[in-house]
Amino acid sequence: MKNTDTKKMTLFALTWPIFIEILLHMLMGNADTLMLSQYSDHSVAAVGVANQILAVVIVMFGFVAAGASILVAQYLGAKQEMDAAKISMTSISLNLIFSLIISLVLFLLSNFILELMDLPAELMAEASIYMNIVGGFMFIQALIMTISAILRSYGYTKDTMYVTIGMNILNVIGNYLFIFGPFGFPVLGVEGVAYSTIISRIIGFIVITFVLIYRSEKKLPFTSFYRYERTHVTDLLRIGVPSAGEQLSYNTSQMIITYFVAQLGTVAITTKVYVQNLMMFILLFSHAIGQGTQILIGYMIGEGNIDSAYERCMKSLKISIIISTITAVVFYVFHRSLLGIFTDDPTIIEQGAFLLLVTVILEPGRAFNLVVISALRAAGDVKFPVFMGILSMWGVSVTFAWFFGIFLGLGLTGIWIGFIADEWLRGMLMLRRWRSKVWVRKAFV
Structure with missing residues (x-):
């Protein structure tokens, strides 16, 4: 082709x-x-x-x-x-x-x-x-x-x-x-x-x-x-299986957290659903930038242009953090109109407004993961993000959500603390991995 x-x-x-x-x-x-x-x-x-x-x-x-x-x-x-x-x-x-x-x-x-x-x-x-x-x-x-x-x-x-x-x-x-x-x-x-x-x-x-x-x-x-060709099949599985495992782990951990939220009552479940529907539109930017960056870095790695690949990831990360933060702030400013699309319940709107405010802290952390993990995969470094991701999803996100949200009784605020801790911890670990350039030895070509 x-x-x-x-x-x-x-x-x-x-x-x-x-x-x-x-x-x-x-x-x-x-x-x-x-x-x-x-x-x-x-x-x-x-x-x-x-x-x-x-x-x-x-x-x-x-x-x-x-x-x-x-x-x-x-x-x-x-x-x-x-x-x-x-x-x-x-x-x-x-x-x-x-x-x-x-x-x-x-x-x-x-x-x-x-x-x-x-x-x-x-x-x-x-x-x-x-x-x-x-x-x-x-x-x-x-x-x-x-x-x-x-x-x-x-x-x-x-x-x-x-x-x-x-x-x-x-x-x-x-x-x-x-x-x-x-x-x-x-x-x-x-x-x-x-x-x-x-x-x-x-x-x-x-x-x-x-x-x-x-x-x-x-x-x-x-x-x-x-x-x-055996090498082609092997390489496809070496990249694909860990990536799928990470996604399945994330979906499962989210189901467990939803189970925790269900213990908080119908209003909490409804608020979580509405706020996360809005958050999906915020992370769209980072998701798209991550996929575009993955393609470019894949080309650069194939060319052997390591320095350009390194700089491409860092530039994409800065763009993603800026855009996701600005978008999160805009969503918070207009929270009443946005949440009003779904409901007119004042309790849900009040709780949702605070969660959108906290999301301003969460989304830049998510940008690290969506962009830097895509860059690491493009370079062939697929196992580290998966292992660290699974550890953080279950050891931090799920654990913190239960501890702060249920045990300490902070409700949805506690759940969001778990989300923030997970995204930022993983983000910092991924950035450190990228800066170490360990991925230089991982390319498949």
Whole structure:
């Protein structure tokens, strides 16, 4: 595949399409919930539980995509275009096999999995339908994720953004047709939302596959789709498995903290949900900058340009800290209007306002992790962030959340103390690791 001229690649050019793409994923998820809420609250709950399960599965698919994105960037930086193309085809093949197995399990065992979640009987039928349809076709999402990661590493971040925009538009149109039944369309509720999701993904997959073929100028090494090279597979797993493990650990630790919050009552749960929904928009900037930085550093490491890679991370970190801090301050200043989107409960607004104020301290710490960890991964230093991350998530975030929030009775303030301590501790450890330049010996190319 022909790669973009690295000299013309800038952080901004890579980052803004990634930002738009992530933002759209978030907005469309909210749109699905909002549209389905007009049909039935039970349907929203059923789909919500099913999507919690599917979200964990998507993290599992991400490990091959994560490995591919880093390796492709490093190989392109080293001017080894053929190896980059082979890695691309191998990663697509591996994720197809893995995702087909997972999709079959989800289709056959959907009821069993939902029963493990202790789902109320009145939600089981709709949740099962959604799991059967969307879960059975999860391999399509795995392929989209993998191809998108490859295209981003080649610098084609706009292409993946346009495909995401198209998929989301189709999904909203499909939801409208099947939920509200205009023009004589059948009102299918949850089943219709599931069909809409799958149809939009299938069309998105077809389009992004054509984009991949077009950008490669029809010179993809298709033999690498079924004839693997051991070093390629090993390197993909060495990067991807630890990255997936870290994400699974984070999701699990957050579930435990949510369990703590549940002990504080309904108001506390609701406040946490609303504030964290707003926080997602703040961390978008750091997330996008982290992904763009990862691509650039991957190229630089492949080129052997260590000094440029080091400086790129430090510059990206400064930008991310400044933007996330300013955004957090703006969200706090306008907290009444923002929280008012969700609720008019004065207690929730008052508690939420204080948590948004504390978030001004939290978000710069999170910026360290999102940017510096991405840089370390791009350099091939994947194990250290995972080990330290798991230790900090459970040893600091979960422990502090229980101690300050539950044991000392500080409630949500105590929970947020745990979040802040975890993000800043990990952030400082990651920065120290980057400055040590231990990662120089970790490159895969």
